[in-house]
Amino acid sequence: MDINKENYELGLPVLKKAGVAHKVDFKEGPALPVLDQMIEEGKYHGSFDFIFVDADKDNYLNYHKRLIDLVKIGGVIGYDNTLWNGSVVAPPDAPLRKYVRYYRDFVLELNKALAVDPRIEICQLPVGDGITLCRRIS
Template sequence: MANKTVINNSSTEKGVLQSAELYNYIMDTSVYPREHQCLKELRAITSTHPRAVMGTAPDAGQFMALLLKTINAKKTIEIGVFTGYSLLLTALTIPDDGKITAIDMNRSSYEIGLPIIDKAGVKHKINFIESEALPVLDQLLKDPENKGTFDFAFVDADKDNYANYHERVLELLKPGGIAVYDNTLWAGTVAMDESSVPESKLGSRKASIEFNKYIAGDARVQISQVPLGDGITVCRRN
């Protein structure tokens, strides 16, 4: 897949930057030249999926890789996998003996990216669990040895449950651990008048606004809302 990209409707929705020229400049200058070849392949395959917009934005992914390296993450959890772009990125970034607990209700989407994950030689780092996330998180927390042991969490699932995921993720993260929540700006609609928001985005817009208020008031974490991709909120557990 060529590095050069042209903004289309789906990529405009993904990006908070509404200038196609500026978005393309950032991607072509600093993101695509550093993107692993297997990630390029997975991104190309995902772009043909009817729900391609669910894929992790590569600029947000690049930032997550930097965070993973900065904290020397080794044990991570991912809630919401889709075709596995962020999962592959994490697996490529953490050490060879690192482990990722990956949870998604739809294994068929994960299997789209699985051949590329296997090709990249990082499949052994991944424990994929096909399930709703809350029961798995609750099960993990029943074992005291899991509490406070995860270095990093990435959450990109149903927005209505973000606060519920956050409460459980905080228990799993070690002090200084980082959680990243995707789509917290929801294509910019969080700052729009409700009457101008497309009906298809209203439900998750409301959930995103509620979560943003909730996380802003959580003294247990340091936060930064970063305008990459569709908006990511980075939380560091105190």
């Protein structure tokens, strides 16, 4: 899923070379309406092994609320940028760039929600800007 089909088309030769292009059902559009449609259709419930989210940080928690139903038990959801320039551990009055400060609260909200979600086990990796892996356990 991507808002821009060109991104999918860029990676398509790699998918074909790996022999997995037939497993990809690309969906173009804004993520929340597309996810809502997928959930409404019912056929995608628990059907994904792996989902990676690198999108608008202010909707990460909204994505999680939907994706948890789409990933199978034992499947993994990965969230990118969960350390958000290190701002998630910075004091509230730390000098931060405007956009970093704006999105910081959304990333913190996601991190806190994931930490107490009983349906998942999480592992936050300090790689790049942080990646959190969530394995669905129930």
